[in-house]
Amino acid sequence: MLSFIRRFFLKNYFYKGTEKYNLLIYDDFFPNSKSGFRYEEFTYYMENINNLKFLLTPKTYVAVGESPNNQAMYIENLKDKFPKFFEENKITKLDDKGSYNINTKLFYYVFINNIAEMLPALEKNKIPFVFTLYPGGGFGFEEESSDAKLKKVLSSKYFKKVIVTQRATYEYLVRKNFCPKEKISFIFGAAMPQKSFSFNVAERLYYPDKKTLDICFCAGRYTEDGRDKGYPIFIEVMKKLSPKYDFIRFHVIGNYDSSIIDISGYKDKIKFYGSLPYDDLAGVFRNIDIIISPNKSDLLSKGAFDGFPLGAVAEAALNGCLVMNTDPNNENFIKETGDYHFIPDLEMIIIQPDSDNIIENIEKIIFSPKLIKEIAFAGQQKFIKLYNNEAQMKPRLELLKSFISN
CATH class of the missing domain: 3.40.50.2000 (Glycogen Phosphorylase B;)
Structure with missing residues (x-):
């Protein structure tokens, strides 16, 4: 009873x-x-x-x-x-x-x-x-x-x-x-998920072998404008780069749309995909050159922070994207050995949560585009080693x- x-x-x-x-x-x-x-x-x-x-x-x-x-x-x-x-x-x-x-x-x-x-x-x-x-x-x-x-x-x-x-x-x-x-x-x-681990980077195209340099942002939105994930910074990057480089296109995966931050005048430069099932991410990432993850700590709530790197970033890397990632807690450095999980500038580019710093790193890639495939391939191999x-x-x-x- x-x-x-x-x-x-x-x-x-x-x-x-x-x-x-x-x-x-x-x-x-x-x-x-x-x-x-x-x-x-x-x-x-x-x-x-x-x-x-x-x-x-x-x-x-x-x-x-x-x-x-x-x-x-x-x-x-x-x-x-x-x-x-x-x-x-x-x-x-x-x-x-x-x-x-x-x-x-x-x-x-x-x-x-x-x-x-x-x-x-x-x-x-x-x-x-x-x-x-x-x-x-x-x-x-x-x-x-x-x-x-x-x-x-x-x-x-x-x-x-x-x-x-x-x-x-x-x-x-x-x-x-x-x-x-x-x-x-x-x-x-x-x-x-292990399905992307066998993907051959040689099978896909990178800029300049395709007409556009495609740059992606992928994260969930848990604040009004996604600032904890760095979405406003990503939009700043788009607005600063688009007038200079007509061949760059921007992509956003997650619960974002054109109403989150004003993108008037740039709607032909950016594509929104919404939140995607994990199995659908590979189909997008295999056409992306660079994924940017400019996430910041202490914004969602006091003491809040993201894992380094985000799971979506790992999936992007496994599908051949060059990773640009912030590292607010210095997680990439291995104190016991003095080594890095991902060798900076060879397997991943560590960025600051600042649009000018990110643009500086993107322009290095634009002026030496062979780096896209070189860093993306090396990064993919390291992610396979660490995440299998x-x-x-x-x-x-x-x-x-x-x-x-x-």
Whole structure:
């Protein structure tokens, strides 16, 4: 009777049922195909971990301009691709009200907001958990609410391990004494869909072997004008370069359009694609010469920052785009060795979040266009090395299995 009352009159009720899973993953966006890193990581676990269950809510679909009702469509698409998984395992949609069995050997999720929401249920039911602390999702440096969540989560007796993808995140957790070093696993980068890894750059054209020099911006918009991702800077670059170079065209992927920032007089120079499913990005990127990612920290909220580089940038690089990227937290430098993840000016061009600096770097390319293909090819090879599943997913899988097998 009590369970019935909880189910229909309270929001959600989580309990430890008789059926026990090896791994339970909670997420607020998967299997939406617009999040490539989630799709690759979670489907990899689907193929490599038995008795896996998902607990899914579509509450963040609105952030990319989608209705939560689209969740059913994405689940059906997933079922078409992984029919065997649906025969043997479970996906449960988390509604506003309901009872949910969370009896599992290990609970996993990404982003601090998700675990902060689930922590009371995990502690009440004595469920051990591991999570990945990506930039975003409620995490920011020296931000009061973020720190409060981290302290609570990382001090839980059921917390086992946190995966971090940025050196700055690792150093922040250590400096703030949020948890012991041995409970932090640093894996630079993120899971990436592997379909573009085999693309041959020699098969595509670059300026000047094609008539236009094509420059792209690709990111989600979470502020009114996308300033945290550097969209106003990108538009400044367009407005300054277009009168000088008639052969340059600009491309914008994400939830942007001509109304975000005035582009009167330049509409024939720029194309908007809207938010694209991850599988559709390659078709655009293979006609792009340069992708610019002029993102800045502390603009979305205090302490907010982006991962270096963004997932969309990695996908662009894998499809042969030359990458120009800001690095506000100096993530590219490897302190232990004195080397770089991406050799500046040979595998990636590090830019400042300033239109004049970006234009200076673009003009170097214009005056020596052979650099486009040279840097793009070298960059692609480095991204393949750093982002293949052997480098990204194998250590993640081994970590999770180490707790599942105990």
